[in-house]
Amino acid sequence: MPDVRHPEPSCFDAKTDIACHTRIRAIIGLHSKLSGGQRKVVETDCGMTGGVAVIDVRRCFHFYFLKWFGLDVDASTRRSEIQHIILLNSENVMAAVNGQTGETC
Template sequence: MSVMEISRAQASKDINSYIADHPDHLFYDKSARTYVMGSAFKPHYLVLDAGEYLGSLEAIANGVPIANSDWIVETPAILHLSLPTRGLVPAIVRTVVRACTQRRRLEICYQSMSSEAPSRRKIEPYALAHDGFRWHARAFCVRDQMFKDFVLSRILEAKPNDEAKTDPSEDTDWLETIILRIAPHPDLSSSQRRIVELDYDMTDGTAELAVRKCLLFYNLKRLGLDTRPDIRAAQDQHIILRNADEVFAALGRKAP
């Protein structure tokens, strides 16, 4: 009644109509004084997605407003990893976002890890990407004449310049998709391999992940697939990459 803003009579009519259409799916528990699922219940009007549901629970626990949260009535205590806070300057983030949406060139001062001191350069950002830990601006670098990732927290200054001149559709690494074929580590026992298959929603011992090429390096690192599979014990590194040669060739490297 509260969520749908309907009367008690209408709510009762809708529930009884549902029970008539789907017998044994729902019944009234007199002791609990509420409707509960029956043993024959199965969804008819939506697709259940446990990952989406748990993501919603996490968002609620973090105080993030989400759509249709009124339907979630049971919220257990939730913990998540404590990760370092990234030093994002709101004014710089706002400038980068505006440049993306308004297609503007920026003059930035940027500290890369490949040089000892910050450098000034011009970039044309058009999108944002998150690697699981850090936010990046995907942009055309005028100095290097190529599309690159710029970590937002490493942009020390940013000010708008001229209109952007490049076309984002020319960023082939953003558009190209690489397929990662993962499988359980062969050194695991049959029972362990089976649970890994369930853990990663594998079919016939394999799962395929479609990854944008510009995020390929980060995906491999996050999954522990950026090194040889024998570097760590199978009990620590549960999965391997079946098409390693193909994947690392996309990075211009040989498979480790």
């Protein structure tokens, strides 16, 4: 098996990695067009209370979080059968990602 480690120590200091140490608070909710039964299932699957869940995501993983849950596009462009959850605080999340104020933890 080939050795993939770099022979020299890294010049990068993990303690100063702001994107890794900064968390962004994402608030997700149910798509408005879900039926009552669908809402109940999605609430259970996502650990929601009252149709809302708060998830703290490391800033360096925000792209993957949004992509994984399909939150990287406007929910109104997708049918509820495809997009069960929506990002309720997208403006705050994007501001925090871009280093502006936004809502961080």
